Amino acid sequence: MSQLQRIVIAPAQLQQQQITLTSQQQHYLMRVLRLRQGDRFIAMDGKGQWWLAVLAETTAQILEQMQVQTELPVEITLMVALPKGNGFDEVVRACTELGVNCFAPVTSDRTLLHPSPQKLERWRRIAAEAAEQSERQIVPTILDPVPFNKGLLSVTGDRKYICVARGNAPHLIASLQSIPPSPPYQGGLEGSIVIATGAEGGWTTNEVENAIASEFQPVSLGKRILRAVTAPIVAVSQISAIVEISKNSENPGLVP
């Protein structure tokens, strides 16, 4: 079932168990994927719901709602100082696959890129495509880019981390594993996590101090120096692993 193709639809496209397909969606389903009338596919609303649908021509009929659970048990907001060039495209693609809920692009002291509105549109399209491909239930939100200090004040999370290179910050995974499970113990890390990664050259001392003042905890991703594009993918890989095993395993990953 999950091997079926998936497309994201807008709420207005669905009425009385029938989906009105846009011309792009008709093109994608029939020309690109080569589905025919009567073939099945999955329609997602990008907010958690999946439906099994059967293709007519300009419409599709809903057969049933599907039960899926591919989301992480925590909500991750990834705050990224925009890397140069098209680097953020790759960050959005990979971190959507990994389960990020919200991208908060920021401009920092060392940011070279000041993105155009077209970029934002492009990132949102990449997020939707990556959510379809990776079988996410939701399509992550991408916030408008803001200066880092403004972003610090606007993002919210139960735990907030800022990744720093060099120095003696504790490892992100050690920090995550040192969180005592919240009572009543349900065998997993829950709630929301914000993680911030820097641009080429890292955060300035001033930026790290401002983050600490906003209750971010400095953490390390290891002893080697990661590129601005690699760091967010690594951070989210590590968070997703810890929260997924702490939720699923009989032997929780969170040790007191």
Next chain:
Amino acid sequence: MSQLQRIVIAPAQLQQQQITLTSQQQHYLMRVLRLRQGDRFIAMDGKGQWWLAVLAETTAQILEQMQVQTELPVEITLMVALPKGNGFDEVVRACTELGVNCFAPVTSDRTLLHPSPQKLERWRRIAAEAAEQSERQIVPTILDPVPFNKGLLSVTGDRKYICVARGNAPHLIASLQSIPPSPPYQGGLEGSIVIATGAEGGWTTNEVENAIASEFQPVSLGKRILRAVTAPIVAVSQISAIVEISKNSENPGLVP
């Protein structure tokens, strides 16, 4: 000190505390990095040694050997079914940053790319550049691509994992954390790990069975479906985190 620029030199370039620079290295140091005579940089032999050097013109003088430790406490061999297009470039770049020691590219049943010798040269150049930038001590080895079944027999490691999508394989991190520390207990995971990730469409059933017969353990990287380029980066991020915290923290990551 570690903020100095780094270049990799061949053993033959170093004689009696003096480095004979190639014309490319001279160009890189003086034109690209804009160093001048008397400026310091770091020369690496790509096998673990770093030296502090001072630039003359076509040569450099070694000032002292440097003590560094940026390598992981385990040796990681990454076996990757070659992704399409230039996807393996990004895998080599990011996984070198993350600490991989050896890349074993393989062709699998679903591999579309059959690489030219020029590709191999290109991957080795990318690995050297990424090792310099990420402050690795060693430059990873890149083996010649071989068919998957041949690769299964030629790679060696204390623990071998194959990443599979879908199904009920245990999570990679749960598998790593369930390894009992080897006696005498030295506070960390040691030895060597082989991890294999598939091409677009994943491994075939036959390939997974062959891997299991070669003592590979199937593991999951989470509930979402990762692209062929993302999966190896995620797998190595997770291994590096677990081995680094198990080595460094007072509270070892390996729980019995």
